[in-house]
Amino acid sequence: MAKAKKEKKIFVLDTSVILYEHNSILNFDEHDIGIPITVLEELDNFKKGNDTKNFEAREFIRLIDKLAKDQSLGQWNPINGKGKGDFKVLMDTKSSVDANKVFNEHKADHHILNSALQLQQEEKSKKVILVSKDINLRLKAKSLGLTAEDYTTGKVQNISSLHAGKSVIENVDSDMINLLYEKGYVEPKELLGDTSTLKNNYYILRSGKKSALAYFNPFNGMLEHVEKRTIFGIKPRNAEQAFAIHALMKPDIRLVSIQGIAGTGKTLIALAAALEQKRDYKQIFLARPIVPLSNKDIGYLPGDIKSKLNPYMEPLWDNLKFIQNQYNETDKEYTKITELVNQEKLLIQPLAYIRGRSLSNIFFIVDEAQNLTPHEVKTIITRAGEGTKIIFTGDIYQIDTPYLDSQSNGLSTLIDRLKDHELYAHITLEKGERSELANLANELL
Numbered sequence: 001m002a003k004a005k006k007e008k009k010i011f012v013l014d015t016s017v018i019l020y021e022h023n024s025i026l027n028f029d030e031h032d033i034g035i036p037i038t039v040l041e042e043l044d045n046f047k048k049g050n051d052t053k054n055f056e057a058r059e060f061i062r063l064i065d066k067l068a069k070d071q072s073l074g075q076w077n078p079i080n081g082k083g084k085g086d087f088k089v090l091m092d093t094k095s096s097v098d099a100n101k102v103f104n105e106h107k108a109d110h111h112i113l114n115s116a117l118q119l120q121q122e123e124k125s126k127k128v129i130l131v132s133k134d135i136n137l138r139l140k141a142k143s144l145g146l147t148a149e150d151y152t153t154g155k156v157q158n159i160s161s162l163h164a165g166k167s168v169i170e171n172v173d174s175d176m177i178n179l180l181y182e183k184g185y186v187e188p189k190e191l192l193g194d195t196s197t198l199k200n201n202y203y204i205l206r207s208g209k210k211s212a213l214a215y216f217n218p219f220n221g222m223l224e225h226v227e228k229r230t231i232f233g234i235k236p237r238n239a240e241q242a243f244a245i246h247a248l249m250k251p252d253i254r255l256v257s258i259q260g261i262a263g264t265g266k267t268l269i270a271l272a273a274a275l276e277q278k279r280d281y282k283q284i285f286l287a288r289p290i291v292p293l294s295n296k297d298i299g300y301l302p303g304d305i306k307s308k309l310n311p312y313m314e315p316l317w318d319n320l321k322f323i324q325n326q327y328n329e330t331d332k333e334y335t336k337i338t339e340l341v342n343q344e345k346l347l348i349q350p351l352a353y354i355r356g357r358s359l360s361n362i363f364f365i366v367d368e369a370q371n372l373t374p375h376e377v378k379t380i381i382t383r384a385g386e387g388t389k390i391i392f393t394g395d396i397y398q399i400d401t402p403y404l405d406s407q408s409n410g411l412s413t414l415i416d417r418l419k420d421h422e423l424y425a426h427i428t429l430e431k432g433e434r435s436e437l438a439n440l441a442n443e444l445l
Contacts, residue, residue, distance in 0.1 A: 010034055010123055012090065012116040014132035015042040015108075016403045017151045019053045020373055022060035025067075025079065025087060027153045032126070033079065033087040035064070036115035038108050040089065050352040052376045090115040097144055109137050116146055133403035154374060155407040156416045159396070163419040165427040166202040166243060174207040180214060185222040192223070200253060200425035202226065202243040213239055218422040219252060232333065233326030234272035240429045241265055247425035248273035248391065251280075255381065257369070257392045257414055260429030266393040267367050268319045273391075274363045275323065278340065281387070282361040285349040286316050289371040289401075313348050316367060320346075351380070360385030369411040370394035371401050377410030 012034040017024050025033050046057035064073070067087065071077050076086035095117035099110035113130070120128040130141045130148040141148035156162065172191055180186050188197050191205060191214075199218035205211060213226040228235075228242045231249065236242040240260075247256045248270060258266045274284045320337065327334040340346040351366070366372070366380060369392035377392065384390055394411045406412060418424040 006030070007127065008032065008085070009127045009129055010119060012036065012112075012119060012128060012130045013039065014112055014130065014134060014137060015039045015046075016133035016137075017131050018043065018060045019046065019056050020133055020151060020403060020408075021153070021375065022056040022063060024151060024153065025060075025063065026084070028085065030083050030085050032076065032085040034090045034115070034119050034128075035087065036090045036112045037092055038111040038115065042108055050355065052355075052373060052379060055355065056375070090119055093118050095121055099140070099144060102144065103140065109134070109140070112137070113141060113144060113146070116141065117144060120146065133408075135402070150408075152408075154413065156412045157407070159406050159412065162396075162412065163198075163415050163426060165200075165419075165425065166204065166240065168204045168206070170206050172205045172207045174210050177205055177207050177210050177212045180205070180212050180223070180225050185217075185220075185224045188216060188221070188223050197223075198420045199422045200247070202246075202427060204239050213242055215243070215246060231269075231276040232272040232323055234268060234323060236269075237265070238429075238431050240427055240431070241269060243427045244269050244429065245273060247427060249277065250425075253423065253425045254384070254388070255390050255418070255424045257411060257424075257426045258429060259394060259396055259411065259415065259426070261395050261432060262398070263432035264429035266395075266429060267316065267365070268322060270365045270367075270391045270393055271316070271319050272323055274346075274365060275337065275340075277363060278336075278345070281363040281389070283344075283363070284340070284346045285359070285362050285364040286313070286347070286367070287349045287351050287354075287365070288313060288316065288367045289351060289369070289376075316348070351376070354380055354383050357383050358385045359383050359388050361387035362389075364388060364390045366390065366392050368394050368400070369414075370396045370399055370406075370409045371404065372410035373404065374408075374410045374413040377414050 008031060010032045011028050013024060018039065043057045043061060046053055047061060048054060067080060068077055073089040074091065076088045079085055079087050092111045092115055095114055097117055099113035099117070100106045103110055116128060116130045127147065130138070130146050131151050132138050132141075132148060133151055138148035138150070169192065176186060176191050180191075197216040199216065201216050203214045203216070203223065205214055213228070214223045215226050217224050226242060226246045229245055229249070231245055236245055244258050247253050258270065260266050278284065324334055324337045337346075364380075369377065371394070381390060392411055392414060396406045396409060396412045399405060399409060415426050419426065
């Protein structure tokens with residue numbers, strides 16, 4: 001029996017999809033792609049600058065120019081690649097329904113809606129679908145009778161089962177726990193049986209009242225004992241924090257991610273680990289994604305780049321001050337932190353200027369990494385030179401940018417794609433340690 005012919009669709013791409021991934025036009029199989037002329041106008045405004053969105057805009061413009069060759073963009077042109085559909089630029093002509101009048105405002109989003117509505121009238125034999133990372137635009141589209149979807153390519157499908165970096169093993173043979181303490185390592189099969197082990201995965205082993213912390217070392221194939229270690233005055237308050245410190249301090253692990261809600265100690269522990277290893281690295285870089293207020297770039301703020309960044313970096317300075325205050329002002333550790341800042345050995349680094357650089361022998365902490373796209377995370381990691389260690393911290397459920405969610409942000413993608421790699425370790429911190437009041441807010445509000 002012959003297979004039923006698959007319905008061919010036309011996907012209309014919003015600017016947000018292209019700024020998220022410039023290659024998105026290539027990811028719709030045999031279906032056709034419509035690009036509203038307003039999208040090209042918006043990309044023209046984004047093409048200058050050092051941010052990832054500027055790079056994505058430039059690359060998409062180059063891609064379209066290459067695909068079009070010498071043909072008119074107002075007609076259907078083939079997308080290169082076997083089994084691909086066609087694409088064309090959609091004019092902002094008036095459809096029977098005018099989004100500008102419906103929503104009583106002339107704006108780019110409404111022109112994009114009009115382009116999709118006009119295409120829907122012209123191509124009655126095909127299903128027209130607006131694809132956007134902007135939830136509100138999708139809602140507006142649906143209210144006008146348009147089908148609208150999120151761009152899902154590369155999304156983490158099951159966020160509830162995202163790799164946590166640790167496993168709890170109950171009813172372990174107490175003799176094996178004793179052996180782990182005595183020797184410092186045991187064969188994985190002795191403790192875990194035939195259970196498969198992920199590289200650099202951490203374990204809480206329990207036998208009645210006895211317990212031990214361990215991790216699987218992919219370089220020697222052993223389960224090794226993990227001790228609770230104090231770093232630069234910061235003592236781990238739970239097993240997960242001890243695991244995070246272990247990953248941060250282990251030279252073989254070059255890439256670490258720490259996920260957890262506010263107050264679990266992600267940034268504090270990462271900073272303390274950086275200070276503890278200050279002699280092993282040329283510099284300590286601290287960075288956070290800039291999520292501009294009211295969609296305005298930091299260029300609107302007064303002063304030089306340092307002055308512009310300071311308001312965004314206050315949480316990092318707060319954590320640094322907390323570590324410093326573990327000591328008296330006369331202690332060498334206290335004065336050393338001040339020296340590191342003054343000598344720019346500990347440096348706030350704008351992520352916008354990372355592209356094109358090679359960062360060697362750097363301890364690089366990227367805070368609030370859930371506000372990065374997967375491409376931005378990749379860009380940062382590909383800058384790593386010899387001897388560099390990169391740490392991403394964040395909360396995948398606390399997204400501050402409108403075009404990302406828990407499934408599509410760079411931190412979730414990193415955790416999902418890199419688990420079970422020998423150079424990478426992840427740990428999810430679950431218990432808030434900031435204060436009882438902070439824990440109350442996290443639990444009940």
